[in-house]
Amino acid sequence: MAIERTFSIIKPDATDRNLTGAINAVIEQAGLRIVAQKRIRMSRAEAETFYAVHKARPFFGELVEMMTSAPVVVQVLEGENAVAKYREIMGATNPDSAAPGTIRKQFAKSIGENSVHGSDSVENAAIEIAQFFSGNEIVG
Numbered sequence: 001m002a003i004e005r006t007f008s009i010i011k012p013d014a015t016d017r018n019l020t021g022a023i024n025a026v027i028e029q030a031g032l033r034i035v036a037q038k039r040i041r042m043s044r045a046e047a048e049t050f051y052a053v054h055k056a057r058p059f060f061g062e063l064v065e066m067m068t069s070a071p072v073v074v075q076v077l078e079g080e081n082a083v084a085k086y087r088e089i090m091g092a093t094n095p096d097s098a099a100p101g102t103i104r105k106q107f108a109k110s111i112g113e114n115s116v117h118g119s120d121s122v123e124n125a126a127i128e129i130a131q132f133f134s135g136n137e138i139v140g
């Protein structure tokens with residue numbers, strides 16, 4: 001088992017409903033450590049860069065609108081198999097398909113407003129972390 005870091009975003013639908021602490025409790029109860037965290041308003045350019053892989057998808061415009069509509073909390077999570085573990089506790093992209101007890105099952109409003117982002121690979125985690133954090137902001 002490897003100690004990994006993954007990148008997390010608590011999305012606008014969740015910050016809007018004051019769910020940062022409730023989501024952080026699920027993260028910490030799963031054994032992941034929050035080693036960096038800040039609340040920011042994402043710019044349109046930042047959202048477009050972050051989700052560039054989805055730019056040809058029909059929902060891209062609405063995704064960028066949503067991510068810039070209210071503050072987000074960006075985080076670095078650390079722990080054993082952090083990338084897969086966070087994906088597991090987040091639940092499926094569509095909350096209707098998410099397993100009971102997962103963050104998205106408990107809190108997401110819809111497939112578009114699904115409360116959290118988590119990196120899908122160790123490689124992408126490093127790229128995403130570097131977009132939002134400098135090394136000295138991460139305190140493991």
Ligand code: DAT
Nearest residue numbers: 059063092093111112113114116117118120
């Ligand atoms: P995930 O966030 O589970 O990694 P993804 O990378 O496939 O999912 O998509 C990124 C985000 O885009 C997702 O969290 C919400 C939005 N999204 C995905 N599919 C969508 C759809 N069919 N309609 C609206 N928004 C969608």
Ligand code: MG
Nearest residue numbers: 117118119120
């Ligand atoms: Mg994804």
